[in-house]
Structure formats: C-alpha cells, structure tokens
Amino acid sequence: MTSAAAIPYVAQAPHPDRQRMIERVAGIGFAFPAFLLLLLTNVVPLLVLLYLSFTDFKLGALESHFLGLDNFRKALGDPVFRRSLANTFVYVAIVLPGAVGLGLLVAVLLHKRKRTRSFYEVIYFLPVTSTLIAMATVWQFILHPRLGPVNGVLRAMGFDAIPFLSEPAYVLPTLAAIGIWQLVGFNMVLFLAGLSAIPRDLYEAAEIDGCRSGIDRFVTITWPLLGPTTMFVIVTTSITAFKVFDTVAVMTRGGPMGSSEVLLYAIYLEGYQYFHMGYAAALTLIFLAFVLLFSILQTFVLERRVHY
Amino acid sequence: MAAPASALPLPAVRHTTPAGALARRALSLVVVHGILIAGAIFILLPFVWMLITSIKSPSEIFAVDFSLWPKHFSAVENYGRALSKVPLLRFALNGVIVCAGILLVQVLVAVPCAYALAKLRFPGRAALLALVLMGLCIPIQVPALPLYMGLAELGLLNTYFAIMMPFFLSVFAIFLFRQFFKSYPDEIIHAARLDGMSEFEIVWVIVVPSAWPAIAAFAVFSIVAHWNDLYWPLIVISDTNLATPPLGMMFFADAETGSNYGALTAAATVLTAPLVIAFLIARRRFIDGITMTGIK
Amino acid sequence: MSIRMPCVAKCRRRSNDNEVASVTLQSIGKSFAGVPVLRDISLDVADGEFLTLVGASGCGKSTLIRIIAGLEPQSTGSVLIGGVPVDHLRPHERHVAMVFQSYALYPHMKVFANIALPLVMSRLRLAERLPLLRLLSPRRRKVMAGIADEVHAVAKQLQIDGLLDRRPSQLSGGQRQRVALGRAMVRQPAAFLMDEPLSNLDAKLRVHMRSELAELHARIGTTFVYVTHDQVEAMTMSDRVAMMDNGEILQLGRPGDLYARPANVRVAQFIGTPAINLLPAKANTDGLVELFGQQVSVRAGRSPGSALTLGIRPESLTPAPAGTARPGMHVLAGRLRRSENLGAGHILHVDLAAPAHGSVTCAVAAPLEAFACDGSELALQFAPAACHVFDADGERMNDDNAPPFATIAQSRARALT
Numbered sequence A: 001m002t003s004a005a006a007i008p009y010v011a012q013a014p015h016p017d018r019q020r021m022i023e024r025v026a027g028i029g030f031a032f033p034a035f036l037l038l039l040l041t042n043v044v045p046l047l048v049l050l051y052l053s054f055t056d057f058k059l060g061a062l063e064s065h066f067l068g069l070d071n072f073r074k075a076l077g078d079p080v081f082r083r084s085l086a087n088t089f090v091y092v093a094i095v096l097p098g099a100v101g102l103g104l105l106v107a108v109l110l111h112k113r114k115r116t117r118s119f120y121e122v123i124y125f126l127p128v129t130s131t132l133i134a135m136a137t138v139w140q141f142i143l144h145p146r147l148g149p150v151n152g153v154l155r156a157m158g159f160d161a162i163p164f165l166s167e168p169a170y171v172l173p174t175l176a177a178i179g180i181w182q183l184v185g186f187n188m189v190l191f192l193a194g195l196s197a198i199p200r201d202l203y204e205a206a207e208i209d210g211c212r213s214g215i216d217r218f219v220t221i222t223w224p225l226l227g228p229t230t231m232f233v234i235v236t237t238s239i240t241a242f243k244v245f246d247t248v249a250v251m252t253r254g255g256p257m258g259s260s261e262v263l264l265y266a267i268y269l270e271g272y273q274y275f276h277m278g279y280a281a282a283l284t285l286i287f288l289a290f291v292l293l294f295s296i297l298q299t300f301v302l303e304r305r306v307h308y
Numbered sequence B: 001m002a003a004p005a006s007a008l009p010l011p012a013v014r015h016t017t018p019a020g021a022l023a024r025r026a027l028s029l030v031v032v033h034g035i036l037i038a039g040a041i042f043i044l045l046p047f048v049w050m051l052i053t054s055i056k057s058p059s060e061i062f063a064v065d066f067s068l069w070p071k072h073f074s075a076v077e078n079y080g081r082a083l084s085k086v087p088l089l090r091f092a093l094n095g096v097i098v099c100a101g102i103l104l105v106q107v108l109v110a111v112p113c114a115y116a117l118a119k120l121r122f123p124g125r126a127a128l129l130a131l132v133l134m135g136l137c138i139p140i141q142v143p144a145l146p147l148y149m150g151l152a153e154l155g156l157l158n159t160y161f162a163i164m165m166p167f168f169l170s171v172f173a174i175f176l177f178r179q180f181f182k183s184y185p186d187e188i189i190h191a192a193r194l195d196g197m198s199e200f201e202i203v204w205v206i207v208v209p210s211a212w213p214a215i216a217a218f219a220v221f222s223i224v225a226h227w228n229d230l231y232w233p234l235i236v237i238s239d240t241n242l243a244t245p246p247l248g249m250m251f252f253a254d255a256e257t258g259s260n261y262g263a264l265t266a267a268a269t270v271l272t273a274p275l276v277i278a279f280l281i282a283r284r285r286f287i288d289g290i291t292m293t294g295i296k
Numbered sequence C: 001m002s003i004r005m006p007c008v009a010k011c012r013r014r015s016n017d018n019e020v021a022s023v024t025l026q027s028i029g030k031s032f033a034g035v036p037v038l039r040d041i042s043l044d045v046a047d048g049e050f051l052t053l054v055g056a057s058g059c060g061k062s063t064l065i066r067i068i069a070g071l072e073p074q075s076t077g078s079v080l081i082g083g084v085p086v087d088h089l090r091p092h093e094r095h096v097a098m099v100f101q102s103y104a105l106y107p108h109m110k111v112f113a114n115i116a117l118p119l120v121m122s123r124l125r126l127a128e129r130l131p132l133l134r135l136l137s138p139r140r141r142k143v144m145a146g147i148a149d150e151v152h153a154v155a156k157q158l159q160i161d162g163l164l165d166r167r168p169s170q171l172s173g174g175q176r177q178r179v180a181l182g183r184a185m186v187r188q189p190a191a192f193l194m195d196e197p198l199s200n201l202d203a204k205l206r207v208h209m210r211s212e213l214a215e216l217h218a219r220i221g222t223t224f225v226y227v228t229h230d231q232v233e234a235m236t237m238s239d240r241v242a243m244m245d246n247g248e249i250l251q252l253g254r255p256g257d258l259y260a261r262p263a264n265v266r267v268a269q270f271i272g273t274p275a276i277n278l279l280p281a282k283a284n285t286d287g288l289v290e291l292f293g294q295q296v297s298v299r300a301g302r303s304p305g306s307a308l309t310l311g312i313r314p315e316s317l318t319p320a321p322a323g324t325a326r327p328g329m330h331v332l333a334g335r336l337r338r339s340e341n342l343g344a345g346h347i348l349h350v351d352l353a354a355p356a357h358g359s360v361t362c363a364v365a366a367p368l369e370a371f372a373c374d375g376s377e378l379a380l381q382f383a384p385a386a387c388h389v390f391d392a393d394g395e396r397m398n399d400d401n402a403p404p405f406a407t408i409a410q411s412r413a414r415a416l417t
Helices: A016-053 A070-077 A079-111 A117-129 A132-142 A149-156 A168-196 A200-209 A214-225 A227-242 A246-252 A263-273 A277-306 B018-054 B075-085 B088-119 B125-136 B144-153 B160-167 B171-182 B186-194 B199-210 B212-227 B231-236 B245-255 B261-281 B283-295 C061-069 C111-123 C139-157 C173-185 C203-220 C231-237 C255-260 C265-270 C408-416
Strands: C023-032 C035-045 C050-054 C076-081 C096-099 C191-195 C223-228 C240-245 C248-253 C277-283 C288-291 C294-299 C307-312 C318-321 C330-341 C346-352 C359-364 C377-382 C387-390
Touching (some): A016 A277, A016 B144, A016 B171, A070 A079, A070 A277, A079 A117, A079 A168, A079 A227, A079 A263, A079 B018, A117 A168, A117 B018, A117 B261, A117 B283, A132 A168, A132 A246, A132 B018, A132 B261, A168 A227, A168 B018, A200 A214, A200 C096, A200 C111, A227 A277, A263 A277, A263 B144, A263 B231, A277 B144, B018 B075, B018 B261, B075 B088, B075 B261, B088 B160, B088 B171, B088 B199, B088 B212, B088 B245, B144 B160, B144 B231, B160 B231, B186 B199, B212 B261, B212 B283, B231 B245, B245 B261, B261 B283, C023 C061, C035 C061, C035 C076, C035 C248, C050 C231, C061 C191, C096 C173, C111 C139, C111 C173, C139 C173, C173 C203, C203 C231, C223 C231, C231 C255, C240 C255, C240 C265, C248 C255, C248 C265, C265 C277, C265 C307, C265 C387, C277 C359, C288 C307, C294 C330, C294 C387, C318 C359, C330 C359, C346 C377
Parallel strands (some): C050 C223, C050 C240, C096 C191, C191 C223
Antiparallel strands (some): C023 C035, C023 C076, C240 C248, C277 C288, C277 C307, C288 C294, C307 C387, C318 C377, C330 C346
C-alpha cells in the first residue's frame, strides 16, 4: 500500500555554493598544519639565518653588533672556509662521475640478465640501506695502514702500505671512494628504471638497421633516451655529495690538517663547537646558494636537450 | 610472374658463424659477470669484514699476518662487550621510536595537505604550492642553526621531540602524494560527496587506501633516511640514552678509540643489522619505493 | 596526400638498383618454453610478390615474420632469402627491412636522421659515428652528402620531404608511418617485412594507406611480406594470402581463392564480412547433402549419415516472400528478426523456421523490398553452386575438391587416409 510519493526525497549532497565553501574550509584546514610547520621549520629559520648573517652573534654572548655584509666578506677571504669549499668541490668532482658512471655501467650490465639480476641488485643496494657511520667505522679499519686487509694485500704484493686516511693527499679521494660505494646502488636502481622505460622495439629496429655491437646500441639509443634519468641522477648525486658530512665527522674530523674539512663540517664547527652563530649563518646561506645553484643550473642546462 | 631471383650481394665472408656466435656470447658473459662480480666484491667488502672481525679475538685482529677466517671465536666476548659498554639496544630502540614518530606525523600532516593541493580549491593554494616547491630545495642543514637556537632557548634539547621536530613536515611527502592524488579520478570523489561524506572522510577512507603504494614507498624512504641521519641528532643530543643509531655509533667509537676493533665491528653489526635485514626481507618494496620516488 | 600512380595491379616495374629476392621458409617450427607456437611452416614467397600472413591474434604470424627478420631464432627449420640460407645471419645482414606496428621511430632523432640511420650504420665505421671522434674523419662529409641525397629522394617519393626537420613526436600517425616506410625503403632491401603497420591508424587513414602501400608495391616491385589480423587488408592488398591459425597455415592462395574455395571452416569464417553462415547438415543415402530435411543438390563426399557442415555466404542468400521459390534454387524459411541498414545495402538477421536451427545472416546490396520488414516471414533462396560443404573435421568437401594450392592440413589428411 506504499506509494512512491509517500517516501520523501532526502537531499544528501550539499548545495553547490555550500560545496564550494566546504572545499575552501577543508582546503585551508587540511593545509594548515603543513603550512604552520613550513613556516616554523623553513621560512622562519631562513629569515632568522638572514638576520643572523648580518650580525656577529655568538651563543651566550651578551651583546651583538650589526655587521652588514662583513661576515660574507670574511668568509670569502677566510682561508679555512675557502679550503673547505675547495675540498668539497674536489670531493664532488670525484664522486659525481664515479657514482653516476658506475651506477650506469652496472645498470646497463644488469638490465639484460634474467636469473642473476635480483642477486646483484640486492648486493649493490645494500650500502644504501646500511648505516653510514657504522660502515665508515668499518672502512676505517679496512683501510688501516697496519691492520687493514687492503694494505695487507698491498704489502703481500710487494708495495708499501698506503696511509689512506692520514695522508692529506689521499684523504679526499678515499672519502670519495666511500661516497661512491654508498651511492652506486641507488643510482643503479634509478638507471634500471630508466632503462626499462625504453621500448624494446627501438632496439629491434636498430638491430635491423645495422646496430651490431653494444657500443652502437648504447650510443644510438640507450644514452639519448636515458637523458631525463641521467639528469635526475646527476642532480641528486651532486647535491648528496655536496652535503657530505658523516664520513668526515666519524673518520677524519676534518683532518689530517684540515685536508678533509668539507663545507658542512666547517659550518658544524663554527656553529656548534665555536658557537659563532652569525658567521655560521652566513656560511649556511652560502651553502644554500650552492645547493640551489646546482639544482637550477643542471635542470636548465640539461632540460633543454633532454625531452622529446 | 616470378622473375629469376637475382644474385643477392650477401656478404661473401660470413660475419657470423654459429660457432663464432657462440664464442662471442660466452666471452661477453665472462666479461660482464667479471665486472659485476668485481663490483660486488667492492660493495660487500665492508659487510663481510665487519661480520668476520666481530667474531675474531683481539690477538688475531692485531696480528700482522691477517687471515680471513678467525681461528678463535670471540663472538660472545665482542658482542657482549659492545652491548654492555654502550647501550646498543637502546640506540636501536631510539631509532625505532624516532623513525616511527617522524613517519607518523609526516603522513598525518602531508596527506591532507597534498590532497588539498591536488583536489581542493582554496585561497592561497598557489602560494602554498610555491612554498612547498621551494622547501624541496632546502636541505635540513640550512634551518638547523636557528632551530637549534630556538630549541636551546626553550630548553628542549636532549628530547625525542627535538630530534623529530624539524622532520615533521616533509615537503617531499607532500610533493609525492600530491602527484599521486592528482591522478585519482575525480568522479569517485564526487560520488562520495553525493553520498554525503565529509571531506575528511573522503581523504582518509576513500583516497588514502588507494594511495597505499605511494605511502609505503615514502615510508621506506623516510625510515632509511632518518634511521641513518647523523647531522641533526649530533647537534641536539648529547645524552647517550637518547642517541639514535648513527650517533650511538659515534659515541661508541669515541669511547673505544682505536683499540677494540672486535667490539667496534660487533657494535656496527648490531646497529646496521635492522635495516639490512628489513631490506633483505622486503627488498622489492625498498627498490620499488626508491624507483617511485625517483621517477616522481 | 597519396602517391599518384597509374594503378596496375599485376604489372610491376622495378627500379633499377633494387634487389629483389624470394623468401623461402622450410619447415619452420618454434616453441616458447615447450609450448609450440609455430608448427612446421613451409612457405615460398616469390620474387616481387606481396604475400600476407593473416590470422587472429596468437596464431603465430608475428612470430613468423620476426623469425624471417632474424629477431627471433627458430627452433627448427630454415629461412632462405634469394635461395641462400640466412639462419645464422644477423638481422641487418639479411638485407630485409621491417616496419613495426608501433613504427619504432627513434624519438630523439629528427626525421632525417631516422631515415638516414640504416645508411649511416652501413657506410660509416664506428669511429666515424661516435659523437666527438667523428669530427676527425675526412671521409665522413662525402659519405654523409651521398646519404643526404638518398634520404631526400625517398622522402620526396613518400611526400614527407617537408618534415625532415621534425621529431617523431611532432608528427601525426600517418606521417610517422611514412617515415617508418622511408627508413625501410632507403635500405633498398631484398624484402619488406611489415608487422601490422596499419593497426595503429584510424579507420579512414587505414583505408587510404592500404591503397598507398599497394601502389608502392606496384611501383617498386620488391617482395612484401605483410602481417595483419584484418582480412580486408589481406584481401585487397595481396597477391597471395596465407591464413594462419594456431601456428599452422590453413590455406595459401590468391585472395579470391580463399573467398571462393575456403579449404577449411576456419578460413571460411575468417574471410568475408559478414561471416559465412554455417549450418549443420548430413550426407543422405543418395550421396547428396541433406539440410534440415530437404535435399540440396550438392555432392556429399562422405558415407550416408556422416555429419557435415554446410556453409552459405550471406551474399549468396536472396530474400523472397515466404512460400516463393525460383527453379533451381533451394530455400531456407525463416522470420526476419532485425535488419541493419548500411546505406549501400542491408544485413538481415533471420531466425530459421524451426528454432533449433538457429539464425542466419543475409546480406543484400539492393534496397529492401516491401515484403522484408521486421517480423515478416521470408524465404531465403540460394543456389547449390554457392554452397560450401565441410566434413566433420571442418575440411572442405566440395566436388571440385582440388584447391590450387595444397595446404599442410590437407596433405596431412591425405597422408593419413
């Protein structure tokens, strides 16, 4: 005996205008915590840094003075700072081609394997997950002039032991090698993903067209089509390398004689050991400038040539 | 219809013979695996050495002629010493607490924000997006100084909160989730609205479950990064009881300067093991996670 | 934009320096992980012929053409090009060119470089091709000039010479197809291998490109081996068609033969649109076919009582008002369920008299007569000569039971009896 007309229609969706209002409120509400944190952890600190860099503030000091750009001038003329900058650049200059090149090589070699691929992938990726400090300590032992196996092998072959970490000339390359050790697996994974994105029939067409050898295939197809991936890997590797700190802090503490003191370590010392906050702030801003420069420079230079 | 087949100028000298082809393949396999294995040895060297040294006795470690396999097993002593001298398990526990805490807040903060940026229209959206993109370029070491000063002022150094706080917001998470949410079909959201669901419910009940791969990938990334982070904990923590694994390792290395490599490597093993074992168990997740975050 | 040519189907004029060659397959077999994909395929493509391999997805035709190209090794058997075995030769040494379904154009190279690549690969040494080293080669400039001439010539033929400076991503589907063709043509190969090249184009463009390809073949006279799942392409473009199913060639012959004298139920069903009507019948005691109780004047080559299938193409059924019958024609009685108006003709879906007999399709080219409206009773007339009889295994049984080209299945059947 029920008729359809007897059942009232209950509108459940809100009216369009009200919907827009809900969206606005929800949007703001959802974004608010993130926004707040953004301010607190990024924007405000940046502004504070900016302010600090113009003063000679020291933690615990009673008064501080406005210095204008003196901190920056001091940094550019400071031999310690310049050395740390140079050390960092040398480090990056070694790690970048090493980590990118080796990562690419391993990825290219692994790409075709079917049964052994998983096995090698796991091995090469292990350093990425390992705690660098712990491994750095182990590396310290491995490279020990007297007790380490590397020098043991060298001595067995008739060479003199190489003081990897105590000789100024060797320390940066050694640290760079460890940096490469840590990054190869990560880059390998990224390159493998990039390689899988290249359509197989391009290789087949190339084979029919006369690409006989692996080198031909690599130069004609693989390398050009890996462009976007390569760019990404270069940018992340160089920024990661630029931020080197852990190995220096644990293995060499900037020694011997400052030859391994890198930018972040110098900042760490200035800010948290000597408490020269103002100066450290200026150094931090210089550090930030370089990081931004890396990303922007590489993105724009390579972006143009890389997308089809 | 068919004309006589003209002589084809096929190469008179066959470039490839069956035997030649086979030999070439074999040679290339040898070279390829040779290179891969050489690299693998380089990669595995520290791990193997770490494990072996941790079970050697001090006399063997310091012996001039080194041998690969220990003659006397001092595993118990080394590990015992490592575990007793410094609170290694405590460090690992701290690592778990810190990583879990950070990840939880990161997801809770980033998901709604990413959803809002992806799907909702509200005033200030473009500005917020610009801020997020800017934040991507700023590494933690930059705001570290003022944050340290602020925390010191508030007397919050040497607390779990201090370790976790700068990471609560992950712009990377916002960016990653936003990419994911953008591709989520609008029709489902509209249908949910028509059904009377509030925006909050839509986010957590409808959209998030389907974003699970992205969240899992990010979780991997976040846990690995923060378990292994040294810089920030080094700055804000001086109390060994709160040390995270890397910091703990540093304390331990300090305490044992140069002498007891057996215990040192034992400690290194204990601290590195959790992540490595987790990786070995869930390696597909790890690798997919890195790949996904890399492809962005 | 088409290649203007006097369209002469059978006349082939060859350009002078084109190599032409036959492609011969001897007992090609292929298995993937123990699963046979190709079974004992033997095929002879004559010099300059356009042969199409047609069949549904999964029948093995793509695998076969890849084996000819050398991209896939065969498990058994031998491939000969120009009478010379090429089994151990790598793809580029076989002097064949391939056009892929996805065109496989190099996205990072301009159209010019795409077309020039085969020539660059064959004429310049590795050192002369590498990015920086090549600046050191004196010979390179001359070789590249020669290559440029050839590329321009081919581009002009295909009317893409205005596109040489663009990248593949900036081209339309039809343009990309021409570039792929150009890349193949510039090699002046012994044979063109085409793996469903028109599948990615929209319907109208496909029709247009069909005739262009046919005209291209007429003009340059090279052997074409063409793979498609579209029977219309197979019928309209080819000199001969090989229909494949489940790794075997069911029938090999001229398109008209596959239509008029299908060797097999599967061939009959595949060729011709709308599909052939297949009706259950049997052999009666007079040695003729009995269909739904009435005798059809078609010889049944089997013992009385054997089950047969009678095939009648929709084009062979003529609708007439119920109850009428012309002399010499047989009748299927039924009721018109639905008619589809194609503009140029109609397709009638007719339910046969006794429901258990199912329904048939009838195609008429003429406008529909008044008597044929939905629901009306019809008498569908057909001539005995239009009948195809298949035995219980699906093999052709007709009187003139000696198709011009023997198929493996038939020879095997003959061998077994």
